[in-house]
Amino acid sequence: MIRFLLWCILLVLCWPLALAALVLYPLIWLLLLPFRLLGIAVGGALALVWAIVTLPVRLARAI
Secondary structure (H helix, E strand, C coil): CHHHHHHHHHHHHCHHHHHHHHHHHHHHHHHHHHHHHHHHHHHHHHHHHHHHHHHHHHHHHHC
16 A cells, blocks of 8 residues: 555656556566565575474474
8 A cells, every 4th residue: 555655646746757667567576576486495495404404403302
């Protein structure tokens, strides 16, 4: 909701910039999508490594 209100203010103040933002936002989102997916994959891999490294400690605490 805040983004929409900011866009409305931008539309009133400088309508060409607001229209450019409206057109370019989906394109930028599509360009950044592979980096988001890569971040999710790297986060999952690091979580797996962390789980493997801390497994002996968790097993020792369970005993």
